[in-house]
Amino acid sequence: MEPIRIIKSKATPLDMANIDTDQIIPKQFLKLIQKTGYGKYLFYDWRFDKNGKLKPNFVLNDPKYQGREILVTRDNFGSGSSREHAVWALEDYGFKAIIAPSFADIFYSNCFKNGILPIKLNASDVEYLIRDADDEEIKIDLAVQEVLVAHKILHFQIDESRKKKLLEGLDDIDITLNMESQIAEYEKKKSTSDHMIFTWKIR
Amino acid sequence: MASKVAITANDYISAQLIIDKHMSETLFEKIWDSHVVGPGNESEQGPSLLYIDRHLIHEVTSPQAFAGLRAIGRTVRRPELTFATMDHNVPTDNRSLPIVDPISSLQIHRLEQNCKDFGITLFDVNSPDQGIVHIIAPELGITLPGTTIVCGDSHTSTHGAFGTIAFGIGTSEVEHVLATQCLWMDKPKTFAINIVGSPRNPRAVTAKDVILSLIRQIGTSGATSTVIEYRGETISKFSMEERMTICNMSIEAGARAGLIAPDRTTFEYIRGRRYAPQGEQFEKMVEFWEENLTTDPNAQFDESFILNVDHLAPQVSWGTNPSMVVDVTETIPFPADFAKGSENERKAAFRALDYMALEPGTPIVEIPIDRVFIGSCTNSRLGDLLEASIIAKGRKVSPNVRAMVVPGSQQVKREAERLGLDKIFKAAGFEWRESGCSMCLGMNPDILAPGERCASTSNRNFEGRQGTGGKTHLVSPVMAAAAAIEGHFVDIRDWL
Numbered sequence: 272m273e274p275i276r277i278i279k280s281k282a283t284p285l286d287m288a289n290i291d292t293d294q295i296i297p298k299q300f301l302k303l304i305q306k307t308g309y310g311k312y313l314f315y316d317w318r319f320d321k322n323g324k325l326k327p328n329f330v331l332n333d334p335k336y337q338g339r340e341i342l343v344t345r346d347n348f349g350s351g352s353s354r355e356h357a358v359w360a361l362e363d364y365g366f367k368a369i370i371a372p373s374f375a376d377i378f379y380s381n382c383f384k385n386g387i388l389p390i391k392l393n394a395s396d397v398e399y400l401i402r403d404a405d406d407e408e409i410k411i412d413l414a415v416q417e418v419l420v421a422h423k424i425l426h427f428q429i430d431e432s433r434k435k436k437l438l439e440g441l442d443d444i445d446i447t448l449n450m451e452s453q454i455a456e457y458e459k460k461k462s463t464s465d466h467m468i469f470t471w472k473i474r
Numbered sequence: 475m476a477s478k479v480a481i482t483a484n485d486y487i488s489a490q491l492i493i494d495k496h497m498s499e500t501l502f503e504k505i506w507d508s509h510v511v512g513p514g515n516e517s518e519q520g521p522s523l524l525y526i527d528r529h530l531i532h533e534v535t536s537p538q539a540f541a542g543l544r545a546i547g548r549t550v551r552r553p554e555l556t557f558a559t560m561d562h563n564v565p566t567d568n569r570s571l572p573i574v575d576p577i578s579s580l581q582i583h584r585l586e587q588n589c590k591d592f593g594i595t596l597f598d599v600n601s602p603d604q605g606i607v608h609i610i611a612p613e614l615g616i617t618l619p620g621t622t623i624v625c626g627d628s629h630t631s632t633h634g635a636f637g638t639i640a641f642g643i644g645t646s647e648v649e650h651v652l653a654t655q656c657l658w659m660d661k662p663k664t665f666a667i668n669i670v671g672s673p674r675n676p677r678a679v680t681a682k683d684v685i686l687s688l689i690r691q692i693g694t695s696g697a698t699s700t701v702i703e704y705r706g707e708t709i710s711k712f713s714m715e716e717r718m719t720i721c722n723m724s725i726e727a728g729a730r731a732g733l734i735a736p737d738r739t740t741f742e743y744i745r746g747r748r749y750a751p752q753g754e755q756f757e758k759m760v761e762f763w764e765e766n767l768t769t770d771p772n773a774q775f776d777e778s779f780i781l782n783v784d785h786l787a788p789q790v791s792w793g794t795n796p797s798m799v800v801d802v803t804e805t806i807p808f809p810a811d812f813a814k815g816s817e818n819e820r821k822a823a824f825r826a827l828d829y830m831a832l833e834p835g836t837p838i839v840e841i842p843i844d845r846v847f848i849g850s851c852t853n854s855r856l857g858d859l860l861e862a863s864i865i866a867k868g869r870k871v872s873p874n875v876r877a878m879v880v881p882g883s884q885q886v887k888r889e890a891e892r893l894g895l896d897k898i899f900k901a902a903g904f905e906w907r908e909s910g911c912s913m914c915l916g917m918n919p920d921i922l923a924p925g926e927r928c929a930s931t932s933n934r935n936f937e938g939r940q941g942t943g944g945k946t947h948l949v950s951p952v953m954a955a956a957a958a959i960e961g962h963f964v965d966i967r968d969w970l
């Protein structure tokens with residue numbers, strides 16, 4: 272995974288709460304067996320009409336917002352289905368950070384696995400970004416946990432270990448495999464401890 | 475063809491809990507603490523590495539995970555703790571025909587290959603045990619109290635009905651669990667939801683109505699980052715099937731998982747199931763479960779909520795998320811009333827009404843229905859079908875409605891057929907299908923046409939969920955069956 276440190280871009284405002292992953296990527300695009308190439312299906316039913324033509328009034332289709340790497344949206348973004356395809360689609364489309372007052376849990380955790388930075392800001396900061404700052408250059412500095420926009424500095428919270436993984440582009444599985452002795456010890460404890468209540472033949 | 479089971483050196487597993495006798499812990503905390511592998515006591519902050527006792531996989535969210543393993547030459551750490559089935563995009567009509575959609579077919583063959591290569595038990599399309607992953611794991615005794623279960627599917631919360639920490643994960647996490655049998659997770663907060671009272675007519679007001687009414691009250695993010703423990707007399711009286719319906723939809727309130735302390739009802743359900751401990755071992759387990767899998771009397775929850783269901787009416791969703799719900803006796807709400815002053819909610823309600831093509835003030839019972847779907851991991855177990863069949867018996871599906879019943883598993887289907895339910899449904903004009911997710915998410919050919927309106931026993935009424943432009947109303951099985959007969963919603967309390 273590519274490390275993330277600084278993200279600089281203007282933002283695309285998606286002024287809606289509770290956007291679920293069925294909207295981010297409709298299920299007809301879950302049938303692929305690879306991880307890439309989902310960007311063209313992002314928000315498919317909102318971006319395209321029945322005939323596959325761009326719907327002019329959807330914000331992602333507005334020429335002004337092309338090529339932006341930050342998405343700003345409202346509460347509870349990414350609710351519903353656990354499909355990681357939602358994050359793959361956002362990433363493949365070109366978003367590197369998503370700012371919202373809150374995220375659904377599974378979506379939030381999926382972001383970190385795919386090098387997208389989800390940032391929780393309070394509702395009034397998000398309001399500001401959506402209403403007043405949609406033409407301002409934004410600089411996100413993960414190391415110091417700051418969003419710099421116009422002359423404001425908006426601070427955000429993020430779990431230290433997750434931040435470290437993004438900053439260093441670390442792979443979760445490698446980290447865990449390095450804990451092999453702890454895992455093996457746990458398995459041993461499970462199967463041999465005095466507290467062992469039962470074992471059974473699973474096959 | 476069932477995949478061949480690879481014999482591993484370690485064909486015994488133990489899944490006992492190592493529970494410290496701390497006082498005043500919640501059930502969730504006890505199970506959680508007994509599964510923490512690391513990083514160790516020094517770091518109270520940040521995610522814990524949690525041991526996973528059972529990993530369920532299906533065809534849609536697993537191919538990329540296996541591809542990831544192969545790319546780096548990694549293997550599956552505990553294939554014997556991993557179980558696979560095909561449910562999301564399998565056809566539910568004639569199983570003897572080849573799958574028409576080449577991509578569905580590719581996913582299905584890929585899962586077969588992956589299970590074969592990595593030695594994972596697979597209940598494939600032709601297996602007598604195939605079905606929706608959250609239906610078959612309890613049926614087969616794979617789901618057990620006090621364990622941790624994950625699956626790349628958000629409705630994994632269903633298994634919490636057994637006093638299990640069960641949650642949905644993303645595909646990268648599927649890969650992580652395959653490789654390490656562990657998962658990094660932040661410890662969720664705890665949320666006690668006490669459900670008290672009993673509906674006047676429990677046949678007409680079901681577990682589905684209870685959970686819809688709860689989500690209506692606490693909202694779709696009301697339980698975000700928490701694990702709900704459902705408690706109270708109403709829950710104790712519920713069957714395992716009803717408890718699964720409740721836990722299933724925890725995710726719709728934003729919860730990470732939902733769970734219910736196991737009791738006699740739970741143990742009797744598990745007794746004798748294939749992958750559960752048997753005989754004396756089982757009795758020992760019951761003793762252990764009874765003693766340990768409870769929330770201590772003085773334990774503190776981070777949040778709590780009381781739901782009284784004494785006067786609950788059958789619930790019907792009118793909008794595009796599962797909190798947009800009213801009583802069947804009510805009318806479509808006005809956005810301003812619904813939103814209680816929140817501008818975002820008001821906008822969302824407007825949008826929902828527009829999408830659903832509904833006018834505020836319309837009585838729910840006057841909404842005409844085009845399609846009915848009885849199925850999904852929320853409501854496709856034997857009890858659901860039995861109750862719906864009572865409504866269907868001796869009646870006819872409205873000529874304006876196309877209705878289908880999709881049993882959750884082959885086992886449910888066989889049992890239902892043994893009871894003659896298939897004949898009742900077919901005589902009434904319902905289609906009787908093979909098991910799978912079907913029109914719950916419309917990844918297979920079972921979808922709504924644009925504009926079609928459906929009474930559905932599933933769990934999500936999102937825009938386009940059941941087919942682009944389709945309109946979904948979430949209801950209980952008896953409400954769905956009655957809507958099929960009448961061609962519009964009815965207050966099922968008048969019939970039962």
Ligand code: SF4
Pocket residue numbers: 561562606607608627629850851852910911914915932933
């Ligand atoms: S029935 Fe629906 S909710 Fe359940 S696992 Fe299948 S698609 Fe998901």
